[in-house]
Amino acid sequence: MLVAVGAIMMGAGGGHAEVPKVGTTVVHRVVTQDGSRGEVTSVDGRQVSVRIHSAAMGRDVAVTVQRPADTSVPRPSLYLVNGAGGGEDTATWSRNTDVVDFLADKNVNVVMPVGGAWSYYTDWHAPDPTLGVNKWRTFFLDELPVVIDTMFDTTGRNAIAANSMTATSVLQLAIARPGLFASVAAYSGCAQISDPVGRRFVDVVVATGGGNAANMYGPPGDPAWAANDPVVHAEGLRGTKLYVSNGNGLPGEFDKLGDPHLITWGPVGLANQVVIGGVIEAATNWCTRNLQQRLADLDIPATFDLSTQGTHSWGYWQKAFKNSWPLLAEGMEIPA
Template sequence: MRCRGAVSALVAVLVAVGSTVLGAGGVAAQAPDSGAAVTNRVVAVDGSRAEVTSVDGRQVTVRIYSAAMAREVSVKVQRPADTSVPRPSLYLVNGAGGGEDTATWEQNTDVVDFLAGKDVNVVMPVGGAWSYYTDWREPDPTLGVNKWRTFFLDELPALVDTMFETTGRNAIAANSMTVTSVLQLAIAKPGLFRSVAAYSGCAQISDPVGRQFVNVVVGTGGGDASNMYGPPGDPEWVANDPVVNAEGLRGTKLYISNGNGLPGEHDKLGDPHLVTWGPVGLANQIVVGGVIEAATGWCTKNLQDRLAELDIPATFDVSTQGTHSWGYWQKAFKNSWPLLAEGMAIPA
């Protein structure tokens, strides 16, 4: 995988995107109103603890104290309609904004509503914007202490399993920045997430193009990526690159999707997923969203080639159209649901 001038130019455009393309859309999921039993008590695991702070029908908000980061993290959990027996958990992860902004699955798609009809706990962490959900080497002056890999692997699942009496079978799905993150998590702790779905991301981080992606995303939030894995050339970049370390994905059910950046079915006026209404919003989605998706498409092809080289099975859904936007991610999620459900051992 060599650096290519065209791809580097595409990456440079990312500096200007921020949350413009990934802002709020026109579809908001409504919380179901049927009740569900919740263990409404403080649960502690290895210094971390969780406590339910609110219950709205089947939507539960949990405040978790992370011992690794010495701070509280809010986590939303949608309970299944039938809680009479233990259920598996789907970790539904937001993109670069970490769910702290309006760029969330809940606000921009009907995915949470879709999952309301499934026998699954839907776990949606809020926090960690621009952090890549990994363990940083150093505290960052702007982004603070980031030990999100420890949170996702060691703290959060144990607390969720205890508080909600789950089956212990998990899946995870993510879009954009956090595609890198969920693949890293699957490699770091094989078997914790039986299936992984990743939509429109750049898995590679240790080559110059991939690291520039990281620099741009982290920099958009005011952070310094050298506090993550060190300066360019530090061995930690290679050690944490999901493409280089793809052998660790063997045995995990994988669904990877990407568009090619060309306008498609959701790139038109009146589409309910258009992040900003009107011609200006559409132009932004087509131009900026197209550039980003073309760049992540190049990364996705590299991941596809690497998995093929290692003879690791994976489902790739690579479209001949589509920008970096919510309409395509909603569709990709539903396409990936059978694979996610299979990993959790529940009917699709």
């Protein structure tokens, strides 16, 4: 895809791309061949805010990029994707974990998009009355990487990691565009979406945000459900470095009063995490074990961390991310 790069020059120098500094250096503007646009809107140290206009969806998407510790040479990119809320709520990696701080001394661009709540980051068949036009697969495959690679002078080596709803999405993206993401980490997701149980899981997630999953892949029985099922199309994951984790829904080390990862403090917050988070994690555990068996049947290597305990909550995802970091780094060809 062709891109044009424009800039407001304010004392800009040459060489490799550096952290843009609004008012003192280049304010990047990138326009892709399909009409998507990206521009820096603010800079706070190494945290660069980028606004990307998606031509596919006709909307602007906010993206935060944490620049590498050393920007003297091109660096790879890790796409760190939030869960069902799409980063539009408080359930984000940056708010609920120390993962962004953990990555601060790593030589990697950390790309964190905001938007797409309850959409499964896929291309929907039809606009939804509540969730609007969703062409998130096109955004992640054809718009976002082009802007990031052009704006920040990357190596073109990518990895992607996500939790909960979007753990399904990152597997779909890897299958849809082999090689774009050299390594993929999926925490507590349900990859199996086209059978009645998995489809019901998707229905519930989308409905939580007020959407109708029939607008996504059609009614039950529509071939689009199977066409987008990572378990059905697991062969497409061959050659991708995979890390998949899941608890079993039973209370574990992070399910206790006073744990800093509780989204809601106190007994009520803990009860919600143990009861609701336990039920969700038990369901995703079933899905994940089916994915594990499918990959084993196909003789496709993958690292599975199926802990004996743990609910659908941030303490476990923070731990899983750090456990998966060596694999993610290997795919990006950088030291862990």
